Amino acid sequence: MIVWCLMAVVAATEISAGNLPSFISPCSASDPNLNECIQKVIEVVAPKFADGIAELGIAPLDPVQLGTVEVNNPALKITFTDTVVTGLRGSKINSYKINLDKGKATIDFTANVTLKAHYVMDGQVLILPIRGNGPAKIKITNLRIVVTYDFTTVAGHWVLTGYKDHYKMDRAQFKFNNLFGGNKELAQTTEKFTNQNWEIIMQEIAPPALNQIISSCVEKVKQLFGAVPATELLRP
Numbered sequence: 758m759i760v761w762c763l764m765a766v767v768a769a770t771e772i773s774a775g776n777l778p779s780f781i782s783p784c785s786a787s788d789p790n791l792n793e794c795i796q797k798v799i800e801v802v803a804p805k806f807a808d809g810i811a812e813l814g815i816a817p818l819d820p821v822q823l824g825t826v827e828v829n830n831p832a833l834k835i836t837f838t839d840t841v842v843t844g845l846r847g848s849k850i851n852s853y854k855i856n857l858d859k860g861k862a863t864i865d866f867t868a869n870v871t872l873k874a875h876y877v878m879d880g881q882v883l884i885l886p887i888r889g890n891g892p893a894k895i896k897i898t899n900l901r902i903v904v905t906y907d908f909t910t911v912a913g914h915w916v917l918t919g920y921k922d923h924y925k926m927d928r929a930q931f932k933f934n935n936l937f938g939g940n941k942e943l944a945q946t947t948e949k950f951t952n953q954n955w956e957i958i959m960q961e962i963a964p965p966a967l968n969q970i971i972s973s974c975v976e977k978v979k980q981l982f983g984a985v986p987a988t989e990l991l992r993p
C-alpha cells in the first residue's frame with residue numbers, strides 16, 4: 758500500500774515537473790514587483806516561442822504562416838496568399854502588467870516584422886489605379902502591439918477568455934513585384950507613390966494582417982496555459 762502511494766506521488770511529481778519547460782522560472786504571486794518579474798520571464802520565453810516549444814506542442818511563431826489575408830475595400834482589393842511573417846523573434850517587451858484579482862493582463866511589445874506573400878491587387882489608391890500580381894514584401898518598422906487579455910482559472914489552468922488589441926507603427930515599406938503586368942515605367946512610378954503614401958495603404962492592409970498576427974500570438978499563449986498548470990506558471 759505504501760509502495761503504491763509512493764509510486765503515485767512520484768508519478769504525479771514527474772508529470773507536473775514535466776509540464777514546465779526548464780527555461781521558465783516562475784515568479785511568485787506575492788512578489789511586490791510581480792509585473793517586472795513576469796516581464797523578465799517573458800523576455801526569456803519569447804525567443805523560445807519564436808522557435809516553437811515542441812515539448813508543449815507549440816508551433817514556431819517566427820516564421821508564422823498566416824495563409825490568406827484579404828483586403829476587401831470596394832476601392833482596393835488585395836488578396837495575399839501563402840503569407841509568412843518573420844521578425845517576431847526580435848520583439849522587445851515594453852511593459853507587462855497583471856491584475857490577478859480582476860483576471861486581466863496587458864503586454865506591450867515592439868517588433869520589426871516582414872510580411873512576404875503572393876499578392877493579387879486591383880483598385881486605386883487616392884486617384885491612382887493600381888493593379889498587379891506576383892511576390893510582395895512589406896517591411897514594418899517598429900510595429901508596437903498592446904494586447905490586454907482576460908483570463909480565469911478552470912481546473913487549475915488559466916483560460917484566456919478574450920482580448921483587445923491596439924497597434925501602431927513608425928513606417929511600412931512595400932515591394933510589389935510585377936505591377937501592371939511588368940510595365941516597368943508604370944510600376945516604378947506606382948511603387949514610389951505607394952511608399953510615399955504608405956499610411957493610406959496600411960490603413961487597408963493592417964487590420965486584416967495584424968488581426969491574424971495578433972491572433973497567432975494569442976493562440977500560442979492559450980496553448981501554454983493549456984499545457985502548464987497556473988500554479989507552475991505563477992507560484993502561489
Ligand SMILES: *[C@@H]1O[C@H](CO)[C@@H](O)[C@H](O)[C@H]1NC(C)=O
Pocket residue numbers: 847848849867868869898899
Ligand atoms: C527596428 O529597426 C529600427 C531601424 O532599423 C531600429 O532603430 C529599431 O530599434 C528596431 N526595433 C526593434 C524592436 O528591434
